[in-house]
Amino acid sequence: MTEEIRSTNKRNKDRDAESLKFDYTLLMSCQRSVVALNKTLVHILEEVVAPYEYKVYLSSDGTERDRFYLFSSSSGALENPQEIDQIRQFDLDELESVDELVLIDENKIFYPAILNHRFYACIVTGIDVSEEVDEQIICILAIYCNVLILITDSKVDGLTQLLNxxxxxxxxxxxxxxxxxxxxxxxxxxxxxxxxxxxxxxxxxxxxxxxxxxxxxxxxxxxxxxxxxxxxxxxxxxxxxxxxxxxxxxxxxxxxxxxxxxxxxxxxxxxxxxxxxxxxxxxxxxxxxxxxxxxxxxxxxxxxxxxxxxxxxxxxxxxxxxxxx
Structure with missing residues (x-):
């Protein structure tokens, strides 16, 4: 009986996780501007990452990895130049997928939002995040990157990469x-x-x-x-x-x-x-x-x-x- 309860609880958790991912996908895919998408990203993180602390750094143009700024943080913390320097150290040739995360130091985990050799954003959390939150952050960033590409590429000239x-x-x-x-x-x-x-x-x-x-x-x-x-x-x-x-x-x-x-x-x-x-x-x-x-x-x-x-x-x-x- 106990094993059946455990199995049922596990199935319910799996369904909840899948439902949660569907909600994220639906909410993000409804956005039609980069500004709205970034705000949606923060809104979702507030629900998923809590009660852990986090920061969201965004790239100013989605192509150059040297231009990052603090977009949002759970505790109202100020921009940390050292964290930006650490983000700049990501090797785009080695990190082609958001599924790869890099632990930079003993206290923080850096989750890069990278797709098609573009560095869009980076989420920074403490080392104490749970495995479930860890998986959800990776899932959220994968969805974010795909929707962001759809939004930006519809506005950009394919040959010159200038706005169309x-x-x-x-x-x-x-x-x-x-x-x-x-x-x-x-x-x-x-x-x-x-x-x-x-x-x-x-x-x-x-x-x-x-x-x-x-x-x-x-x-x-x-x-x-x-x-x-x-x-x-x-x-x-x-x-x-x-x-x-x-x-x-x-x-x-x-x-x-x-x-x-x-x-x-x-x-x-x-x-x-x-x-x-x-x-x-x-x-x-x-x-x-x-x-x-x-x-x-x-x-x-x-x-x-x-x-x-x-x-x-x-x-x-x-x-x-x-x-x-």
Whole structure:
């Protein structure tokens, strides 16, 4: 009789565990944004890991393992630079699965959220967590990684890994909804208005590159240009593949003069850069200020007109819409 009770209890526990995993999967898969998914992760951990202490560190972009920040902790603890240094020591070549956990020191267990050579997050707990909690954390992170990939990959261009056209439309619409508050600062006696600007970038004579070198080389040029964009602009700026050989940038909280300086610097950088597969390359750029008196179509139209002006007046240059006579 005792053995039957034990067997029944075990089956009930197994069913509870499976039900719990289903609930996690259902709750996470319902999320449609990275922000909502991260909040859901913390909500689930609060139920699963309690009463143990934990911390959740997130990667700022899902690709570089050097950029981690504390997103949440059970005890309100502050970010620990030593823990971040330990997270950075994970070898992605050896840790291709969330099923592998690494014990870094005598007091903590580090659970990395890694999938497809991307390091998304890391959960840190004490060494005293139970075997059941240990298994549940691994299960939760596996689900988290898969849902995160579905969310992020739907917003990212497959070739360049920049945000795609769908993300551009969404982000530009959100930018238009920001409060239109003029921010001013004095520089050498000049008062400048800081606002966001939209820039559209087009590769000059890109069709000739495809015709002469082939589409494989053309794709390599697009990827290399995207990499240079990531190096040249700030993490707070929006970087997009707009379509074909066109790219877009949302520069946030800069003046018109700053915008032109930044874009001219990037234009000169591309002209002087030694690309791997082509001898030389130049770009043309058109830009305009973003304010909530305009709609999305007008903004794109103004940036396009500025871009065409650049192309019709020698290419390899930057034109701001407000400077067109």
């Amino acid at each position: 056209r769908k993300s551009f439309d969404i982000d530009l619409a959100l930018e238009l909804q920001r409060p239109d508050i003029e921010k001013r600062r004095s520089s050498d006696g000049v008062v400048e208005v800081l606002e966001s600007h939209l820039a559209i970038i087009d590769i000059d004579f890109f069709k000739a590159i495809n015709d002469e070198y082939g589409h494989v080389v053309g794709d390599e040029v697009l990827v290399e240009l995207a990499d240079l964009m990531r190096l040249s602009f700030r993490s707070r700026d929006g970087l997009f593949r707009y379509g074909g050989e066109e790219f877009a940038v949302i520069l946030r909280d800069v003046s018109r003069q700053q915008t032109k300086r930044i874009l001219n610097r990037f234009c000169n950088m591309i002209e002087n850069h030694q690309f791997k597969s082509v001898d030389s390359l130049t770009i043309s750029i058109g830009c305009c200020g973003i304010n909530n008196e305009l709609n999305l179509l007008h903004l794109v139209e103004y940036a396009d007109k500025a871009l065409y002006y650049s192309k019709e007046n020698g290419r390899n240059r930057v034109t701001h819409f407000e400077d067109i006579e």
